[in-house]
Amino acid sequence: MAEPILVVEELQKSYGDNHAVRGVSFRVARGEIFGLLGPNGAGKTTTISMLTGLFPPDAGTVTVDGLDLKTQLAAVKAKLGLVPQELALYPTLSARQNLTFFGKIYGLRGKQLSNRVKEVLEMIGLTDKADKAIETYSGGMKRRVNIGAGLLHKPEILFLDEPTVGVDPQSRNAIFENVEMLNREGMTVIYTTHYMEEAQRLCHRVGIIDTGKVIALDTPSALIRSLGGGIIFLGVAEEQAEALAEQVTQLPAVKAATRTDGQIKIETHRVQEGLMGALDLANRLDVRLTSLEILEPNLESVFLHLTGKKLRQ
Amino acid sequence: MNALDVAWKDIQILLKDRGQVILLFVLPIVFVMAFSAALSASANSQPAIDVPVVNLDAGGEKSQNLVDRLNADQGLKTQAYGDEAQAEADLKDEKIKLALVIPAGFTSDIEAGQVAKLRLVRGPAASESEITTVRLVAEGIAADLSLETQLEAGLSQMGAMMGDAPAATQAFTVERIKAQAESQYERAKTDPLLAVEARWPAALTGGKEEFEPSSFSMAGFAILFAFMGAQVTAASIHDEKKLGTFRRLQTSPLSRFELMVGKMLPNFVIALVQVAIIFGLSVVLLPLMNLGAPSLGSDPLALVVVTVVLAVCSMGLGVFIAALARTESQVGGIATVLLWVSGMVGGAFLPAFLLGNFLNTIGKVVPHYWALQAYNDLLIRGKGLVDVLPAVGILAGFALLFLVVGLAKFRFD
Numbered sequence: 053m054a055e056p057i058l059v060v061e062e063l064q065k066s067y068g069d070n071h072a073v074r075g076v077s078f079r080v081a082r083g084e085i086f087g088l089l090g091p092n093g094a095g096k097t098t099t100i101s102m103l104t105g106l107f108p109p110d111a112g113t114v115t116v117d118g119l120d121l122k123t124q125l126a127a128v129k130a131k132l133g134l135v136p137q138e139l140a141l142y143p144t145l146s147a148r149q150n151l152t153f154f155g156k157i158y159g160l161r162g163k164q165l166s167n168r169v170k171e172v173l174e175m176i177g178l179t180d181k182a183d184k185a186i187e188t189y190s191g192g193m194k195r196r197v198n199i200g201a202g203l204l205h206k207p208e209i210l211f212l213d214e215p216t217v218g219v220d221p222q223s224r225n226a227i228f229e230n231v232e233m234l235n236r237e238g239m240t241v242i243y244t245t246h247y248m249e250e251a252q253r254l255c256h257r258v259g260i261i262d263t264g265k266v267i268a269l270d271t272p273s274a275l276i277r278s279l280g281g282g283i284i285f286l287g288v289a290e291e292q293a294e295a296l297a298e299q300v301t302q303l304p305a306v307k308a309a310t311r312t313d314g315q316i317k318i319e320t321h322r323v324q325e326g327l328m329g330a331l332d333l334a335n336r337l338d339v340r341l342t343s344l345e346i347l348e349p350n351l352e353s354v355f356l357h358l359t360g361k362k363l364r365q
Numbered sequence: 366m367n368a369l370d371v372a373w374k375d376i377q378i379l380l381k382d383r384g385q386v387i388l389l390f391v392l393p394i395v396f397v398m399a400f401s402a403a404l405s406a407s408a409n410s411q412p413a414i415d416v417p418v419v420n421l422d423a424g425g426e427k428s429q430n431l432v433d434r435l436n437a438d439q440g441l442k443t444q445a446y447g448d449e450a451q452a453e454a455d456l457k458d459e460k461i462k463l464a465l466v467i468p469a470g471f472t473s474d475i476e477a478g479q480v481a482k483l484r485l486v487r488g489p490a491a492s493e494s495e496i497t498t499v500r501l502v503a504e505g506i507a508a509d510l511s512l513e514t515q516l517e518a519g520l521s522q523m524g525a526m527m528g529d530a531p532a533a534t535q536a537f538t539v540e541r542i543k544a545q546a547e548s549q550y551e552r553a554k555t556d557p558l559l560a561v562e563a564r565w566p567a568a569l570t571g572g573k574e575e576f577e578p579s580s581f582s583m584a585g586f587a588i589l590f591a592f593m594g595a596q597v598t599a600a601s602i603h604d605e606k607k608l609g610t611f612r613r614l615q616t617s618p619l620s621r622f623e624l625m626v627g628k629m630l631p632n633f634v635i636a637l638v639q640v641a642i643i644f645g646l647s648v649v650l651l652p653l654m655n656l657g658a659p660s661l662g663s664d665p666l667a668l669v670v671v672t673v674v675l676a677v678c679s680m681g682l683g684v685f686i687a688a689l690a691r692t693e694s695q696v697g698g699i700a701t702v703l704l705w706v707s708g709m710v711g712g713a714f715l716p717a718f719l720l721g722n723f724l725n726t727i728g729k730v731v732p733h734y735w736a737l738q739a740y741n742d743l744l745i746r747g748k749g750l751v752d753v754l755p756a757v758g759i760l761a762g763f764a765l766l767f768l769v770v771g772l773a774k775f776r777f778d
Contacts, residue, residue, distance in 0.1 A: 104616040107778065126618050134616045140609035142374070144381045149374075156370040157617045185381075201613075 054081040057240050058103070058209060063112035065098050065264075072098040073109070074264040080209075080242060080257075085235050087255030087272075088244040089351060091361065095264040096244040097137060100213050103242070104134045117208060130158070133207030135199045137214040143187035147178050147197045150186060151204060158205035172200040175230065192223025199230060209240045216250060228254060248351035258351065262359050275354045280307050282323030283353050286316045286330060287343030296330075296339050303329040312360070315343070319357070323348070367619045371627025372634070375601055379631065385597060389635060393590040393643050394650075397582045400714070401647075401656045404578030413442040414495050417464045419449045425472030427510055431483075434506045435465075441502055456488035463491045465503060475514050483507055513550055520546055577745070579657030583647040584740035585713040588733050590643070591636040591679050592708065596700035598632040598683025603696050611777070621777060625684070632683045636676035662743035667750035671739045674760050678732050681767030688774035707731035732763040 058080040065073040073095045080086040088096045102109045105125050114121035116128045141150050151169045160168055173179045176196040181189070186197055195215065202210060212231065216224045231254055235241055245251055251258050252272045260268040260275070268275055288296055297316045300309040305325035309318045320326030323346060334341055347353035355361070379385055416435060422428035435443050443465075446452045452464040466484040468474075474481035483503055487496050520542045605611035605628075614624055644661060652658045662668060686703060690696040708714065710724050711733025728734040739756040742748040 101612075101616075106612060106616050126620070129616065129618045132616065134613060136609050136613055138609035140613040142378055142608070142610065144378055145374070149377065153370065153374045154613075154617075157367055157614065157619050159618065 054083070056080060057082040057117050058086075058242070059113075059115040060099075060103065061113045063099065063102060063114065064110045065102060065107075066110055072264050073102070075112070076261070076264070076266050077112075078259050078266060078269055080240060082208075082240055083235070083238055084256045085231065085241040085243060085254050087251040087258040088242065088261055089246070089248060089251045089255075089258050089355070090244075090261035091246050091355075094246075094261045096246075096261055097213055098264075099261070100134075100211050100242070100244055104132055104211055105129050130205070131208040133202040133205065133210045135202040135210065135212045135215050137217060139194045139198050141186055141194065141197055141201065144185050146183045147173065147186055147189075147200075148182040150197060151200055154201040155204040160205060168204050168206075172203055175203070175233075176200045177226070190220075190223075191218055192220050192226075195219050195223055195227065196230075199227065203234070207239070209242060210234065211242045211244075213244050214246070215243075216245070216247065248355065252351050260351075260355055260358065262355075262361070267358050268354065272351060275351060276349045279319070279349050279354050279357055281305070281320040281326065282349045283347040283357060284318040284320060284323065284327055284330060285343070285345040285347070286318065286334070286341060287314060288316060288334070288339050288341060290314055292337070292339045296334060296337055299333045299337065300330050303333070305329060368623040368627040368630060371614070371619070371624060372630035375628065375631040376634070378601070379597065379635070389590060389593060389597065389639060390642055393586045393639065394646050396586045396589075397579070397643060397647050398651065398654065398656055400582040400586070401579035401651055401659075404582060404657075413440055414498060415444055415461065416441050416499055417444045417446045417452055417455075417461045419446045419452050419464055419466045421449070421469040422467050422471035425467075427472040427475045427514070428467045430510060431467065431471075431503075431506055434509075435502065438502050438506075440498060453486065456486060459488060459490040461488060461490075463487045463496060463499060465499065475511055476518075478515060478518065481507075481511075513546075517543055517546055577657050577659055579647065579651050580659040580744040581716060581741065583644060583651075583659045584737060584744055585708075587640045587643040588675065588711075588736045588740065589704075589708040589713040591639050591675055592682060592704050592733065594632045594635045594639070594679050595683035595686055596696065596704060597635070598629060598680070599686035599690060599696045599700065600693070601631075602628055602683075602687040603690065603693055607693070615777060625772065625775070629680045629684060632680040633676045636679045637672060640672045640675070660744050663747060664743060664749040667743050667753055670750060671736065671743065671753060671757055671760075674757050674764065675736050678736070678760055678764035678767065681764045681771060682732070684771030684775065685767040686771075688771045688776070707733050710734075712737050732760055735759045735763070 056079040060079070061077050063073055063076040064071075076095070076099055078086075088099065090096050101107060103114055103121070105121060105128060108122065114128075116131055119128050119131075121128050142153070145153070148169060151172055152165065155165045155168055170179075173182050176199065178193060178196060178200075181193070186194055189197070195218075199212070199215060202212075215227055219227065228250075231241055231243070241254075243251070243254055255272060257269065257271050258275060259266045268278075270278070286296070293311050293314070293316055297309045297311050300306055300316065300318055303326060305320050305322045306329070307319040307321055309316055311317075316330075318326060318330055327346065331341075333339075347356060418432055418435070420428050420432065432443055432445075435441050446464065449464075449466060452461065452466075455461045456464060464486045466486060468482060468484065471481045471483075485496065485500055485503065524540075524542050602611070605614075611624075615621065619627075644659075647659050648661060682703065686696060686699050690699050710728045711731040712725075712728055713733050735756045739753040739760065742753045742756065
């Protein structure tokens with residue numbers, strides 16, 4: 053890995069008996085787009101909140117560009133930009149007033165501030181409507197201002213927390229293009245999402261997070277490769293499942309077959325060949341099939357494989 | 366400087382909210398005008414009541430005397446009606462509210478020591494208070510007339526009895542006795558031995574004879590609405606938490622101290638501007654509208670000190686409410702109790718002596734009471750900075766209490 057700009061070691065956070073984050077560790081290289089992928093409630097936002105200094109972790113350390121978050125909080129915060137999940141803007145103020153305010157908070161003043169506001173307005177495509185109250189904007193336009201407010205001070209690391217929730221496809225594409233453009237300019241991006249296709253498209257590396265722990269971390273292609281050729285779920289009668297699972301495991305295109313709740317989960321090297329073999333075996337053993345589901349190899353199926361849950365549950 | 370940026374942003378948001386601007390800057394002036402008018406009306410005499418008089422004892426000395434004395438009362442204004450039927454028709458049509466009928470033979474009946482009955486006829490438009498006022502005044506004058514006549518008759522009778530005695534032994538003639546009695550009546554009217562003086566209580570005026578009720582209203586509503594800024598602060602903090610901007614600001618280099626100062630500062634500035642506007646407009650507008658001429662006292666420095674401490678107290682109360690309330694409706698509920706009810710028991714609406722002992726005592730546990738004491742000392746009682754220091758000290762104590770408890774209990778998440 054290239055020089056890490058962010059080092060997270062054994063981060064923990066609990067709220068009473070609820071262990072929201074349980075020993076999260078990862079490193080992010082300078083100039084990388086790093087994804088934190090996980091379902092709602094997995095601990096992504098809590099992790100982001102600790103990384104951006106919103107509240108301290110119960111345990112663990114965070115180092116940003118060599119600076120310790122705990123002891124050099126103000127210096128670290130100046131290097132970070134956060135685009136929160138909610139539209140954290142002032143609805144009765146215009147886009148220009150919102151951006152100007154957030155620019156001032158990050159220390160921009162005078163000509164530098166007005167130039168930067170102008171640049172960001174151009175980047176998010178709202179120069180024409182810059183002086184209208186943002187409460188009159190569409191959801192997608194508000195999202196773009198929300199992102200713009202996190203960019204004014206040109207942060208070294210930009211945290212984007214579920215930035216496309218509730219956004220129309222056109223605005224979503226515009227957001228992707230903005231993120232890719234910022235990254236090309238050298239900005240490191242930490243991107244949390246529960247949309248696997250976003251993580252797959254944007255992220256150089258992805259950490260899959262569930263119940264407060266990072267359960268897998270690699271490039272999207274490596275994670276998908278680890279799954280093999282895809283997963284097949286065959287619904288069968290309970291009394292016939294054992295025999296079929298044993299036989300299916302022997303097929304050359306199959307990595308493993310396990311029984312789960314009236315189904316046989318078949319992990320394959322090559323999904324088409326594995327499916328044909330499994331159906332042939334079921335026919336020969338006179339096993340009655342009740343359902344069939346094929347998961348193409350992607351991050352969604354990786355998550356399902358790792359947790360037994362779907363990302364959008 | 367970041368705190369100033371937060372404060373300026375909040376002021377921009379506030380100025381875009383017409384409802385808040387009206388609540389904080391327009392409504393106080395309306396209240397001051399309305400209550401000044403009400404207090405002035407109770408302090409000064411009411412407009413004279415028109416009393417149509419049908420005098421059926423035309424030319425009679427006593428009836429004319431009665432009409433003259435009715436007119437002499439500042440609360441009544443007589444209007445001669447020659448025809449009783451016309452008066453009754455006008456009463457029915459509500460052209461007049463009431464009519465006083467002096468019966469024929471009124472003078473002769475009184476002089477003869479017989480009962481003479483005045484008739485007060487009321488129409489549907491007459492209020493109970495108008496009828497009662499006219500009845501009491503007419504009864505009083507009639508009783509005086511009757512007494513004077515009876516005394517004069519008695520003295521005349523005594524004089525006549527003495528008339529039979531030798532001239533050398535007569536100390537007083539009938540004419541001298543009557544002249545002396547009439548002289549005493551006149552003196553009693555112009556320089557009575559027993560007089561009633563209506564005045565405001567010394568607790569309010571500090572013994573000063575000149576009291577301007579509009580000064581009281583001006584101070585009371587300046588205090589009430591300066592504290593309203595606390596609700597705006599609490600609601601603004603709650604809104605920021607709901608919007609997520611509070612969280613966003615905490616991830617910026619802005620420290621929590623700067624953030625809180627930035628959130629409180631507009632409250633302080635607004636309270637100062639409110640008091641300046643309320644006092645300034647009251648002093649200019651109320652005299653033009655004939656609603657009184659409020660005073661700003663004689664110690665401008667003391668006025669500034671009281672106003673600054675009031676603004677700090679309002680600022681502290683804003684954080685205190687924000688710390689106590691967890692939802693938007695709780696902000697409204699707590700603010701209603703702490704601001705409106707405290708304003709009421711603290712005497713901001715009505716002078717404390719009108720609230721009764723119980724409320725007057727309770728009032729001492731709210732900051733409004735002490736702010737009002739300080740302002741009243743300056744504006745009404747003509748005192749100075751040293752005199753108001755105890756009240757200002759207690760107000761500052763409230764400010765400190767609100768700030769310490771509010772900041773200690775405040776949740777940033």
